[in-house]
Amino acid sequence: MKKVMAGALTATLALSMAACGGSENGNGGGGADASGKTTLEVWAWEPTLTDVAEAFEEKNPDITINITNVGTATDQYTSLNNALSAGSGAPDIAQVEYYAVSQYAVSNSLMDLSEFGADEYGDFYTPGTWSSVSINGGVYGLPMDSGPMALFYNKEVFDQAGVTEPPTTMEEYYEAAKKIRALGPDYYITCDSGEPAPEELMMWVAGGTPFQVDGENLTINLTGDEGVQQVVEWWQRMVDEDLIDTHTPRWSDDWSRKLNDGTCASLTIGAWMASMFDDNAPDTVGQWRAAATPVFDENNPLNGEDGGSTLGIMASSDKAEAAWKFIDFAAHSEEGIDIRVDQGQFPADNATLESPEFLEITNEYFGDQKYNEVLSESAAAVFTDWQFLPYDVYARSIFGNSFGPAALGDATFADAVASWEQELIEYGKQQGYTVNE
Structure with a gap:
């Protein structure tokens, strides 16, 4: 080895x-x-x-x-x-x-x-x-x-936009994004600048299985995986219609500021975030709530693990x-x-x-919601067929090379997936793995 x-x-x-x-x-x-x-x-x-x-x-x-x-x-x-x-x-x-x-x-x-x-x-x-x-x-x-994924949303902003219930499907999430975007030039349903989370993790939520590991034999199939392609199609639509803030990286000072003023109105992120909101958005006490991650197939609700x-x-x-x-x-x-x-x-x-x-x-902070009830259910729904590559640390480190330009509109997400896939295949072969494409 x-x-x-x-x-x-x-x-x-x-x-x-x-x-x-x-x-x-x-x-x-x-x-x-x-x-x-x-x-x-x-x-x-x-x-x-x-x-x-x-x-x-x-x-x-x-x-x-x-x-x-x-x-x-x-x-x-x-x-x-x-x-x-x-x-x-x-x-x-x-x-x-x-x-x-x-x-x-x-x-x-x-x-x-x-x-x-x-x-x-x-x-x-x-x-x-x-x-x-x-x-x-x-x-x-x-x-x-x-870190089972969940949707943390600013209920005050959602209510202001006319979104009175948290979206349960990705289509409902898309419709909510349009209403929140209409609140003003700085309002977005979420921020994502082409990072491994949440994009890779949404592939997990979609039931994707792009990586299969059997000892030294790997299968890497992002471009042909149905779950991955669902995410590609959905994310491309959101970016094309300017419904996601693609210029604000997570954990940046601007990100915290936008959580704090409500212009970044929700996060799809790990349950551990519940203990970190008060540090990142101290002025929004009582405004936030937790809900299940919006799913791609309401008849087969799956979730992913973030962290x-x-x-x-x-x-x-x-x-x-x-x-x-x-x-x-x-x-x-x-x-x-x-x-x-x-x-x-x-x-x-x-x-x-x-x-x-x-x-x-x-x-x-969460309006006295029993938020752990939601997060516990989210943990039980995690899709267990997802597998990580044996060099996933490296895979995540290069994710932004392909997906950053796509988030900014300089490439398509289909291109990003194909580029990331090829880099991962080549890297696996360099390390001596047998890689099935």
Whole structure:
């Protein structure tokens, strides 16, 4: 699998062998030190894990959890790939987003947790999260949180436009977009500048299966996939009619400003956004609501997963048993899960999503709506046949090269899909995969 790892260490990740690969692993020769204590190195950006670690250490005084934030998402993967390539410096445990799990699983960098009994946990987690960690018969992480997609909309703006009920289908969404656009020159139903989210994720919602992974055999078929083509047709119509703000990237200052003043009137985004609205749009308390993602086929309502992450054990760790105890506590025990959920993280386990305490939560920001009822149903609707490429980190990094021009009207979305498909096929072949087109 050296060719797979080589693929993970190229392109836009801009890996430098000196970045962190020159440091020693720090794992020692046999787990515990002279005092009998074991220190686990954990790379994670999620702040709630600090409280989880403290609770774990109280119950396991012989294990110390050292959490290091080496960067969020892609930045962490860059550092992780450097360490793996150098053969030293990797942590014992890493936080890995669902779309990146496959990359580390197929390269044998993540440990198969089945030996600890994780393969019996399937019913504990939501369908979407479990399918993302279950690869080629193994289990390569425990779901820590999830991001089922939902429609968050500014009810005040929607009402002003005459959209009194949230759209449930993409056709209704299109009609709502026209009414909101009529409110004024700056009003749009949403903002999208050709980013992987939400466009790639809408392919998931449409029931697309453009990527099929069978070991080293890949099938990449974006141009011939029915779900993908539905998104292409719909998105092209929205852009052609100037119904989407294509000039405002997500997470930019302008994006937050437009959420705050209502000119970006909705988002199709992961459920975790519920805990982030008050930071990005502090002046819109009481205006926002949550609804199910608009679907392409009302007779077959499907959903996608936007974000969320796992805790996985690196195969290079010599402290696997202690590492398993920690991730099992953090992602599988009621106490570990409650610590994170109480701080606003969206759970990945069915028990929490179905609990009255969770479902009854209200928030002034959402007009005292029981928004978790909507988000829980969204989690249950995630389409589990979707697969990620074993180099999806790279795939997302080049997404904008093709879809950015299409969003700005300089190319069609059909062209964008064909271009992205060809780049992914060529890259897969370069890494030694057998790619069926």
